[in-house]
Amino acid sequence: xxxxxxxxxxxxRNPVMPAVWTLAAGLVAYVFVTGGYLIAVLHFAxxxxxxxxxxxxxxxxxxxxxxxxxxxxxxxxxxxAVLTANHGWEPLPAxxxxxxxxxxxxxIVGYPTLRLRGHYLAMATLAIGLIxxxxxVQWQAVTQGYMGISGIPPLGIGRFTVTxxxxxxxxxxxxxxxxxxxxxxxxRSRLGxxxxxxxxxxxxxxxxxxxxxxxxxxxxxxxxxxAAVAGSLFVHAxxxxxPEVYGLHMVVLAFTMLYVxxxxxxxxxxxxxxxxxxxPETVRRFSEYQDLAYGALLILILIYAPGGLASLSRLWSxxxxxxx
Amino acid sequence: xxxxxxxxxxxxxxxxxxYGLIGIxxxxxxxASGIVNFAQGAFVMLGGMVTYVGxxxxxxxLPLAALMSIVIVAALGVVIERIVIRPLWNRNSTAFVMIxxxxxxxxxxxxxxxxxIGDQPRTLPMFTDVPPLRIAxxxxxxxxxxxxxxxxxxxxxxxWFFAATKTGKAMRACAINADAAALxxxxxxxxxxxxxxxxxxxxxxxxxxxTPTQYTAFNVGVPFAISGFIAxxxxxxxxxxxxxxGGVLLGVGQSLAVVFLGAAFKNVAALxxxxxxxxxxxxxxLGAAK
Amino acid sequence: MxxxxxxxxxxxxxxxxAVDNVSLDIAAQGVTAIIGxxxxxxxxxxxxxxxxxxxxxxxxxxxxxxxxxxxxxxIARRGLVRTFQLVQLFEHLSVxxxxxVGRHLHTKGGLGSALLPHRAHTIEASVExxxxxxxxxxxxxxxxxxxxxxxxxxxxxxLEIARALxxxxxxxxxxxxxxxxxxxxxxxxADLIRQIVALGVTxxxxxxxxxxxxxxxxxxxxxxFGRLIAAGTPAEVQKNPDVIAAYLGTMEAAHA
Numbered sequence: 001x002x003x004x005x006x007x008x009x010x011x012x013r014n015p016v017m018p019a020v021w022t023l024a025a026g027l028v029a030y031v032f033v034t035g036g037y038l039i040a041v042l043h044f045a046x047x048x049x050x051x052x053x054x055x056x057x058x059x060x061x062x063x064x065x066x067x068x069x070x071x072x073x074x075x076x077x078x079x080x081a082v083l084t085a086n087h088g089w090e091p092l093p094a095x096x097x098x099x100x101x102x103x104x105x106x107x108i109v110g111y112p113t114l115r116l117r118g119h120y121l122a123m124a125t126l127a128i129g130l131i132x133x134x135x136x137v138q139w140q141a142v143t144q145g146y147m148g149i150s151g152i153p154p155l156g157i158g159r160f161t162v163t164x165x166x167x168x169x170x171x172x173x174x175x176x177x178x179x180x181x182x183x184x185x186x187x188r189s190r191l192g193x194x195x196x197x198x199x200x201x202x203x204x205x206x207x208x209x210x211x212x213x214x215x216x217x218x219x220x221x222x223x224x225x226x227a228a229v230a231g232s233l234f235v236h237a238x239x240x241x242x243p244e245v246y247g248l249h250m251v252v253l254a255f256t257m258l259y260v261x262x263x264x265x266x267x268x269x270x271x272x273x274x275x276x277x278x279x280p281e282t283v284r285r286f287s288e289y290q291d292l293a294y295g296a297l298l299i300l301i302l303i304y305a306p307g308g309l310a311s312l313s314r315l316w317s318x319x320x321x322x323x324x
Numbered sequence: 325x326x327x328x329x330x331x332x333x334x335x336x337x338x339x340x341x342x343y344g345l346i347g348i349x350x351x352x353x354x355x356a357s358g359i360v361n362f363a364q365g366a367f368v369m370l371g372g373m374v375t376y377v378g379x380x381x382x383x384x385x386l387p388l389a390a391l392m393s394i395v396i397v398a399a400l401g402v403v404i405e406r407i408v409i410r411p412l413w414n415r416n417s418t419a420f421v422m423i424x425x426x427x428x429x430x431x432x433x434x435x436x437x438x439x440x441i442g443d444q445p446r447t448l449p450m451f452t453d454v455p456p457l458r459i460a461x462x463x464x465x466x467x468x469x470x471x472x473x474x475x476x477x478x479x480x481x482x483x484w485f486f487a488a489t490k491t492g493k494a495m496r497a498c499a500i501n502a503d504a505a506a507l508x509x510x511x512x513x514x515x516x517x518x519x520x521x522x523x524x525x526x527x528x529x530x531x532x533x534x535t536p537t538q539y540t541a542f543n544v545g546v547p548f549a550i551s552g553f554i555a556x557x558x559x560x561x562x563x564x565x566x567x568x569x570g571g572v573l574l575g576v577g578q579s580l581a582v583v584f585l586g587a588a589f590k591n592v593a594a595l596x597x598x599x600x601x602x603x604x605x606x607x608x609x610l611g612a613a614k
Numbered sequence: 615m616x617x618x619x620x621x622x623x624x625x626x627x628x629x630x631x632a633v634d635n636v637s638l639d640i641a642a643q644g645v646t647a648i649i650g651x652x653x654x655x656x657x658x659x660x661x662x663x664x665x666x667x668x669x670x671x672x673x674x675x676x677x678x679x680x681x682x683x684x685x686x687x688x689i690a691r692r693g694l695v696r697t698f699q700l701v702q703l704f705e706h707l708s709v710x711x712x713x714x715v716g717r718h719l720h721t722k723g724g725l726g727s728a729l730l731p732h733r734a735h736t737i738e739a740s741v742e743x744x745x746x747x748x749x750x751x752x753x754x755x756x757x758x759x760x761x762x763x764x765x766x767x768x769x770x771x772x773l774e775i776a777r778a779l780x781x782x783x784x785x786x787x788x789x790x791x792x793x794x795x796x797x798x799x800x801x802x803x804a805d806l807i808r809q810i811v812a813l814g815v816t817x818x819x820x821x822x823x824x825x826x827x828x829x830x831x832x833x834x835x836x837x838x839f840g841r842l843i844a845a846g847t848p849a850e851v852q853k854n855p856d857v858i859a860a861y862l863g864t865m866e867a868a869h870a
Contacts, residue, residue, distance in 0.1 A: 065420050067427075112603040113602075113603070115603075116602060116603075116606070118419050118420075119360045119419055119420075119423060120602055120606055122360075122419075122420060122423055123360070123553060123557075123598065123602065124598075124599060124602045124603075126550075127550075127595045127598045127599050127602070128599070130550065130591070130595055131592055131595045131596070131599075134591045134592050134595070135592070138588035138589075138592070139588075182728075182729055185728050185729050185731065185734070186725070186728045186729070188728075188734070188738070189723065189727060189728035189734050189737075189738070190717075190718065190721055190722075190723045190724070190727070190728070190737060190741075191723070191724050191725055191727075191728045192728065193711065193714055193715050193718070194715070194718060196704065196706070196707060196711075196715075197704055197707075197715045197718075199704075199706070200703070200704030200705060200706060200707060201702040201703070201704060203666065203686075203698065203702055204698070204702035204703070204704065204774075204777075205687075205715070206665075206666075206685075206686040206687045206690065207664065207686060207690055207695060207696050207697070207698075207702075207778070208690060208695065208715060208716055208718055208719065208777070208778070208781050209687050209690035209691045209695075209718055209719035209781060210687055210715075210718055211685075211687045212687065218724070218725070222725070248431070248546065251427075252427065252428060252431055255424055289435075289439075291431055291434075291435050292431070292432055292435035292436065292439070294428075294431070295428040295429070295430075295431035295432040295435065296428070296432055298424070298425070298428040299408055299425055299428045299429060299432070302412065302417070302421050302424060302425045302428075303408075303411040303412055303415070303425075306415075306417065306421065
């Protein structure tokens, strides 16, 4: 099955999903046409779609835990920022190096970390995220600490740059779409089956020949890749970066999106990002009430609707179909 | 140089005891329920903050403000347990969901404090306003004695509580086997609330003790929580004494890192110690609790 | 031909000796049953053989190669697949998808084929066909799209065996497959095992249900306190005084 067919199949089984997808597409189209401030909100949403879709592969499919994927976004984002703004590199090679750096870090850190379980794994990944945050704050010579780096050039190749808000939106939405399609493709493949098997029962997976340690690492690397891409996209779309961008705020936001959408489903991650990004009026100005609202919202969702939007629609179906 | 090292060991011990108290708070809740309460740092922050408000806005004498603060924060601990933890507990949520919920609670408390009090760092006066004591050429501020003294009292008090009182033994029973405890007539849910109250009180005490030596602000919660967690892990996530030992080891390790590597490495050093223990010896220095 | 050879296999847990110097040859073809009172070390022996725990001493040889202490997934790769005493299904996946996971060893493809639909298509088509065929053979094809978690216990057992079969094992190890099954389900299980043997798969199972074992096993091995106290045909083992002592008449009761 192609990725599109996968999403369609998942959508068909949950009656509410097609309506939601159409609504989302309509919303994006509307914002594109009318323009204005909401375009910036959708930039943010699209970037988070990428980040959260990747996190969903590690946490939703493979059933693992990570409080620290913001680290990979930060590594790639800061590499992009420093190389393009301070050293005049072209965006694409800079991002390439950023991705490489993030993946290398994920590989080094992944080996010992993924042997951990439960709250040990949660805290180890949190520690990794916090270490990267600290480096961003303290290594002032490179990152300029809390002040951040501004004047980051937009994405582009040579003289062809993507500068208008609408053009950036199209580009970011394209990345988001590719990310979602890739995640769908992974889910339906042998690789994705190995992931969900690990989430179901590690022992049974091993008894069937699945190298659990290796596949956990692969899931980790794939999700780190998504996080890194999101990280670099952010700096070019916004033009500015500071440690706060990739701090605990990102972690809480990402989890809120993941849980609003419904952890484990392909649609969930994407829709959660869209919904949560659009909820508050402002996004770029980190309003004082925003984090408070996200925190409270997350608690409410965890208590009353831990399956997210995707599970609400499942209440309609009498018999749940092929688990996504 | 040697004097610098020795002096930083002294201050490391003091801050280490504070970390230890926070870590004991983690252990109390973890042992009663298996939950890692990420909101622990918020209790520390509020310990200092509420005392500050009592002192400045209501003109209370310091001891009274401190005591009142600990009681209020303990009550808050129960509130958190009731509205955030209990519903999840009743739904059999996974450990991860509960950690996430407590992290969200930490953020909510943090932001509410920011809205109520603003982002200016606040501090408290030293408990005893006297020049430091000089022993063997090293300076020991009186706050040092307050911190170490209170920590020792706390350890002794907790040991007595868990071993000799009915409630304390009931809490230990819950930690070992909640179902069996329930069958014995122990009100498990009340024990959970009590563990949060106790843990919050410990956090608040830590906050009150440490604020005179540095400052408190709406966002100091998370770094303290992490330090407390590291103390608990290094100590083995079991006995209170272990967390104190872990805290002191962390405090001293951190101080030495600052001396030899620079102030910028303070948090990175702590986090690296955490990772080291998680990777190499998650059961901690003293080994896992029984 | 000996398919599995156990040579003085021992497993200690601190002071406790769970498996004590067990030596046994299991021939290819047919059904061998390992029986013994509770706590006799049967599952621990299974774990030692299948790589879920490493023996403290001794050797395990499978299809002529030394597999002692190898990782479980590596042993599975060589054709030894086991099921678990407490059924370990992928509860949140459908029945069909559970079986598809079983095809992991006999298909190839990682991230590349996941992202390139063309390559994925052929692999997926073959996996789908194989899985559906297998479900039809065991009688679960009607439930193909049902979530594994909602199946009744007997069918969960069946699914776990079907999933193991999807891996095309040379040796299938079943840990108490009849536990929790009613009479009808047990009969169907026995039939299924005979079908599996007819396909050329060797079956090694642990079981408590004596009438089931007597019915299905070609050879028996009896464990007591981790030690092998008898091995042979059911008729031979039944008469063994040590076995009778260990079981206190259970076997005669089963034949009554």
